[in-house]
Amino acid sequence: MKAIVLNGSSRNSLAIIRSLANQNFLIDTVVYISNDNIIDSYNLKYKSKYVKFIHFIERNQDEVNEIVSILKNEKYDFLFAGGTHQSNLISKHKIQFSKYTKVVSEDYSKVSLVHNKKRCGELIKSLGIRVPSTFYVKNKNELVEITKKLKGKAIVKHPDSYNSHGLVLFKGDEDKMINDYIRIFGFDYLEDNFPLIQQVINGQLHDSTAFSVNGDTVAVLSQKRLMTSWLHGGGGIINITTNEDVIKNYTRLILKEINWNGHIEIDWIKDSITGEFYFIEINPKFWGTTQLTISAGYDFPFWNILMINGKEINATENYKVGLKYRWLEDEIVTIAKYSKGWEHLKNWLIFFIRFFSFKTKTSIYLIDIKPFIGFFKLNFLFVLITYYSKLKLSLKK
Secondary structure, eight states: OEEEEESTTSHHHHHHHHHHHTTTOEEEEEEEEOSOHHHHHHHHHTOOTTEEEEEEEETTSOHHHHHHHHHHHSOOSEEEEOSHHHHHHHHHTHHHHTTTSEEOSOOHHHHHHHHSHHHHHHHHHHTTOOOOOEEOOSSHHHHHHHHHHHTTEEEEEOTTOOTTTTOEEEESOHHHHHHHHHHHTOSOOOTTOOOEEEOOOOEEEEEEEEEEETTEEEEEEEEEEEEETTSSSSSEEEEEEEOOHHHHHHHHHHHHHHTOOEEEEEEEEEETTTOOEEEEEEEOSOOTTHHHHHHTTOOHHHHHHHHHTTOOOOOOSOOOTTOEEEOHHHHHHHHHHHOOHHHHHHHHHHHHHGGGOTTEEESOOGGGOHHHHHHHHHHHHHHHHHHHHHHHHHHHO
């Protein structure tokens, strides 16, 4: 059997690649580049040992036609995608790509529904699940009114945003929120596409990851983000599996309502005062922490193949609870970039202490070490640049 994975240089895709390799698949990938021969050689040098061939696509090329050309010229049994853009792409063009291979994606009518934060939030609220208070403004007067109501504290994002792109956090300065909203977002939108202005919920970020067939949940897992990519928000870079029945039951309810097929990830936040969970968003893709889900006992990439081929998925409700996973290369960058002063020193101390933690896995995959070395070298270079910039600023003062 042979598979191709889009966005093959991401950690999302690396989890897919290793899952398929365990099933003796031959694996090729597609990597997106910016007309840079250095990047070409870098990806080739540090690719997973399980990847047989890399197809390079320049970012300014017609992506769909390039993929069709690859699928025509090569015989692949399955097409996977890692990351939001590529996952949406293979879903949107599923009919076209299905002429040449089996596409591992839910139908676009469902993917587009859960990806759109406005439509999805309204659906979740209709199910009786808590969603942060959400507002839309069409002019400055409405903006002023909502800003006062929220006391200048809000999270603003576009309905179709992902990976926190375009997300802005306002921390309590009403004048700044009004001025920055007008400058960054403005009011020139179609009726259903205005940015979401959401109430800020202070608390701990959690996720549920799940797999279902025709809306029936095969397995669902919960996890908590112990460190995120901005320290105080963003994607998880240290996560631990938990057993939060509330969000697991919410997840089952959502999957049943949308009649979902395949893998899915849902973001939640637990209010630090009330202890209640609020829905944040749904990611209809393989997520950045997919490897933790697999290591905990749920091999979602392979389960997709079983589902598509009409075979039984032997899953249990039990998974490894308390299993921690660290993406070291991202952890290093986050500590260097976002922590300051005493917190900075404390985070570095904890970084080394974590190596002695019980039930902890890391992104150092000894039998397939090259991807980690590649990620680490890139991120270490970023760390050096970060510290050099901080040093220059301190010397100027």
